[in-house]
Amino acid sequence: MARFIIRRTLYALVTLLILSLTIFMVIRLTGDPVTLLAEPGAHAEDLDRIRAEWGLDRSWPVQYLTFAKNVFTGDLGKSFNYDMPVSTLYFQRLPNSLELALAATLISFLIGIPAGLISAVKVNSVWDNTGKVIALFGLAVPGFWLGLVMILVFSVWLGWLPTSGQGSWQHLIMPAVALGWYFAASLLRLTRSSMLEVLRSEYIKLARLKGLPGYVVIAVHAFKNALIPVLTLAGVNLVVMINAAVIIEVIFAWPGIGRLLYEGIFQRDFPLVQGVVMEAGIMIVVINLTIDILYAYIDPRIRLTR
Amino acid sequence: MAPLLEVRDLQTHYVTFGGTRVVKAVEGLSFTLREGETLGIVGESGSGKTTVCQSIVGLLPAAACIVGGSIAFEGRDLAQLSQREMRHIRGAQIAMILQDPMASLNPLFSIYRQVAEPAYYHLAVRGRSLRERVRELLNAVRIPSPTMRMREYPHQMSGGMRQRIVGAIALAGGPKLIIADEPTTNLDVTIQAQYLDLLKELQEQTGVAIVFVTHNLGIVARMCDKLAVMYAGKIVEAGSVRELFDTARHPYTQALLGSMPKLGSKEKLLAIPGQPPDLATLPPGCAFHPRCPEALPCCATEEPGETQIAGTWTARCWRAAPGAAATDLPKEAHVAAAVGN
Numbered sequence A: 001m002a003r004f005i006i007r008r009t010l011y012a013l014v015t016l017l018i019l020s021l022t023i024f025m026v027i028r029l030t031g032d033p034v035t036l037l038a039e040p041g042a043h044a045e046d047l048d049r050i051r052a053e054w055g056l057d058r059s060w061p062v063q064y065l066t067f068a069k070n071v072f073t074g075d076l077g078k079s080f081n082y083d084m085p086v087s088t089l090y091f092q093r094l095p096n097s098l099e100l101a102l103a104a105t106l107i108s109f110l111i112g113i114p115a116g117l118i119s120a121v122k123v124n125s126v127w128d129n130t131g132k133v134i135a136l137f138g139l140a141v142p143g144f145w146l147g148l149v150m151i152l153v154f155s156v157w158l159g160w161l162p163t164s165g166q167g168s169w170q171h172l173i174m175p176a177v178a179l180g181w182y183f184a185a186s187l188l189r190l191t192r193s194s195m196l197e198v199l200r201s202e203y204i205k206l207a208r209l210k211g212l213p214g215y216v217v218i219a220v221h222a223f224k225n226a227l228i229p230v231l232t233l234a235g236v237n238l239v240v241m242i243n244a245a246v247i248i249e250v251i252f253a254w255p256g257i258g259r260l261l262y263e264g265i266f267q268r269d270f271p272l273v274q275g276v277v278m279e280a281g282i283m284i285v286v287i288n289l290t291i292d293i294l295y296a297y298i299d300p301r302i303r304l305t306r
Numbered sequence B: 001m002a003p004l005l006e007v008r009d010l011q012t013h014y015v016t017f018g019g020t021r022v023v024k025a026v027e028g029l030s031f032t033l034r035e036g037e038t039l040g041i042v043g044e045s046g047s048g049k050t051t052v053c054q055s056i057v058g059l060l061p062a063a064a065c066i067v068g069g070s071i072a073f074e075g076r077d078l079a080q081l082s083q084r085e086m087r088h089i090r091g092a093q094i095a096m097i098l099q100d101p102m103a104s105l106n107p108l109f110s111i112y113r114q115v116a117e118p119a120y121y122h123l124a125v126r127g128r129s130l131r132e133r134v135r136e137l138l139n140a141v142r143i144p145s146p147t148m149r150m151r152e153y154p155h156q157m158s159g160g161m162r163q164r165i166v167g168a169i170a171l172a173g174g175p176k177l178i179i180a181d182e183p184t185t186n187l188d189v190t191i192q193a194q195y196l197d198l199l200k201e202l203q204e205q206t207g208v209a210i211v212f213v214t215h216n217l218g219i220v221a222r223m224c225d226k227l228a229v230m231y232a233g234k235i236v237e238a239g240s241v242r243e244l245f246d247t248a249r250h251p252y253t254q255a256l257l258g259s260m261p262k263l264g265s266k267e268k269l270l271a272i273p274g275q276p277p278d279l280a281t282l283p284p285g286c287a288f289h290p291r292c293p294e295a296l297p298c299c300a301t302e303e304p305g306e307t308q309i310a311g312t313w314t315a316r317c318w319r320a321a322p323g324a325a326a327t328d329l330p331k332e333a334h335v336a337a338a339v340g341n
């Protein structure tokens, strides 16, 4: 188990290295941030001064090494725009994003897993076809469009829910549905296919041959096996929802990390974008590791051999 | 005494492509099995052996349906029972051993739990006596140090051990009949032989009847009292193993015996020339006639009925039928046919 964790950690570090290089270069392709930082019509000397102040006059390798070294010591740098440490900004926004992502995860679980389960058990029935339609809509209809429609219906026409902002469950419900929508559909599809595969297996045949009650075969023998890939997806989904709910957060004026990232890109706020992406990367890596350990907990093949 | 299992004119069809293709996988099949007996079922791939087994335990694929006949088990027609009623028979009265030991056990549950389930659900055994029963079962199938092993998981067992555990699961509910569908195909030769000996021994101890599906006539010779040879969904010849091995009457049985693989060989049956027929579009007359070395003119047009040769020995072949094409028949066959009627 210890060796397993060490190996996974090494993989994770390599992943983060590649991620940091990529984001460092990609963000620099968006243009010169200094023109946005300075007053309009500022002199060239002023621009150079600002550039030197933020270390942007140095070569890219030097800039990257400084950035990498700082990340390693836990310092994500200072936002150009807010003039505040990026990690402070990130952790200010994190609870908001977490709240939204957890609500969206809950919604995606409540829709995706039971619907996927029923679709698989009653394959090719009316239930299955309903599930397929839900999945199709979930994947084809973008969350932001659903968000806008919901705002129109529930806020503008019916006046039941506030259009945007944060504070109460009424504020939470529409962005959570809009965000969880896509993930519900992907969970549904994965639960269905994973369950179908398990139901075709020999050990499920044997479970039926033992004369076990139907619910034991499905809910215990089959579902536990089908859950393994579903759990991974759910974990990754959660991280993506926390860090990349950009459009939904912008539409609903939700003060989360996605909106922070959005502002950062628009302002060419290099440290902010790099910092947010690195935080997200670190979080994905940590969650993946947690999921692997969780697997080991439900799957004796991992628990007992590594 | 009434037989334990009496299958009469069983017909099981697969209906696919929205009803446009009907595969008559089992078509008018009959056999009987008494307590403690072992029936071997052999036949080429696709002849309907697995479909027969699935019909008996009531777990057919969605496309398949029993469309005729009866399956009397201790006097009750299983074909008429609901799924709920069948559930109480499966695992308790009739157990089945599947082909693939590596895939038959659930990877996420302990050996203990998997062996205990039939006794838990059918015999309502609980607690310490359940643990004791599992221990005895594992002991019976020769799992060393069962008390320790039952806490482990399938991936910690070898293929041979897993198949023995599957055997223990089959016995756990105290069944009267075990259906084994090619249970040794995926085991290597020495383990195969050990497993067969074990099954035989367990059968002697428990008096359970066995239906043994196999490609391997060597296994039949070793394990079975009776043999049924299937071709294209029908039993073309059935009788005691001795009768059939000595003087098979059906050309297909003769061909099978002529190409008998060694015990333990993993080869599928047969170097019989030609392809097995497509069960959705059977040739007219005897289904075997395109491949039959001894076909008569009538074979291509008329289907032979079942002829009783002696006692329980039957064959579906014009050459075994009394009076048919008498001139072509060898003399002894004539006599046997006369005795049979």
Ligand SMILES: Nc1ncnc2c1ncn2[C@@H]1O[C@H](COP(=O)(O)OP(=O)(O)OP(=O)(O)O)[C@@H](O)[C@H]1O
Residues within 6 Å of the ligand: B014, B016, B023, B025, B043, B044, B045, B046, B047, B048, B049, B050, B051, B052, B061, B063, B279
């Ligand atoms: N799910 C299915 N849908 C349609 N046809 C099927 C299905 N399963 C089996 N069949 C057909 O039914 C026939 C009998 O199949 P079955 O599995 O009973 O043969 P078998 O004798 O057990 O063969 P094998 O020795 O390969 O196991 C075959 O011709 C096959 O094509």
Ligand code: SF4
Residues within 6 Å of the ligand: B250, B251, B252, B286, B287, B288, B289, B290, B292, B293, B294, B295, B296, B299, B304, B316, B317, B318, B319
């Ligand atoms: S009936 Fe004719 S074709 Fe069929 S097995 Fe007998 S001899 Fe051959």
Ligand SMILES: [Mg+2]
Residues within 6 Å of the ligand: B049, B050, B051, B181
């Ligand atoms: Mg088969």
